[in-house]
Amino acid sequence: MAGFRSLAHQVRDARNDRALRRHSLRRCLERFAPYGHRATWWHLCDRHGIGPEDRAADPLRLVAALEELEEARAVWLEYERQFAARRRREKHDGLRRPEWAWSGSGDAVVRCADPGVRPQGALGEVLRRLVEALESEPGTGCPVCGARELHWPVPMPPAVAAKAVARASGPATADGPGEPAGASPHSGWAWDGPVCAGCGIVVPRPALAQTALQGADLAGAA
Numbered sequence: 001m002a003g004f005r006s007l008a009h010q011v012r013d014a015r016n017d018r019a020l021r022r023h024s025l026r027r028c029l030e031r032f033a034p035y036g037h038r039a040t041w042w043h044l045c046d047r048h049g050i051g052p053e054d055r056a057a058d059p060l061r062l063v064a065a066l067e068e069l070e071e072a073r074a075v076w077l078e079y080e081r082q083f084a085a086r087r088r089r090e091k092h093d094g095l096r097r098p099e100w101a102w103s104g105s106g107d108a109v110v111r112c113a114d115p116g117v118r119p120q121g122a123l124g125e126v127l128r129r130l131v132e133a134l135e136s137e138p139g140t141g142c143p144v145c146g147a148r149e150l151h152w153p154v155p156m157p158p159a160v161a162a163k164a165v166a167r168a169s170g171p172a173t174a175d176g177p178g179e180p181a182g183a184s185p186h187s188g189w190a191w192d193g194p195v196c197a198g199c200g201i202v203v204p205r206p207a208l209a210q211t212a213l214q215g216a217d218l219a220g221a222a
Contacts, residue, residue, distance in 0.1 A: 011025050011062055028066065032069065032076070033108060034076070039115035039116075040069075043118050048065040050065060071122070072123035075127045079134070079135075108202075109127070109130070110202070112200050113200055118201075119200070126144055137209075138208050139207060139208065140208070140211060142203055143203065143207045144201055145198040147198025148212075149196070150194040151217035192205065194213070
């Protein structure tokens with residue numbers, strides 16, 4: 001299975017036809033797609049003037065889109081590297097706490113609830129804002145756009161909504177604030193929080209204070 005760098009090389013290789021270069025860019029999103037595969041693809045197409053279904057897209061536009069994706073990936077990989085180094089030091093010192101770093105898969109690190117509603121600006125800048133939030137004290141608004149209007153996804157099954165409420169208001173445990181014992185820090189529930197009404201991202205729960213989680217619209221519980 002080709003890795004991200006190998007696929008990026010195929011995008012840049014002028015000996016490849018346009019269809020292959022476009023296909024290789026799409027496959028890069030299987031390795032890293034910060035908004036989710038579809039939302040990230042639509043974002044890159046909008047930013048660089050690529051038709052989402054155009055299989056003969058301008059190679060220069062494909063490469064420009066790749067460069068934006070590579071910059072964002074470098075930002076996130078550096079965060080993961082620094083996080084891992086910090087956790088090693090903390091564990092050496094006997095400090096135990098939830099490991100909130102992403103699992104490193106190609107899944108979205110800042111997923112868009114609706115692929116058609118996305119943050120403004122380059123992917124790298126969005127991820128820098130997220131990283132800054134994750135390395136700071138939890139906030140009361142969206143770490144990307146600053147909006148404070150947050151809501152849990154709708155529709156949300158009653159049992160799922162009840163769990164969301166419990167996690168937002170429950171007591172702290174060894175696994176984190178309001179987390180049930182044994183919950184995986186890399187599970188969707190440990191990461192995914194409410195949706196930002198401003199830019200459409202599913203705000204990572206580690207970036208939000210308990211007051212923000214508790215104050216989010218829980219209409220999905222109805």
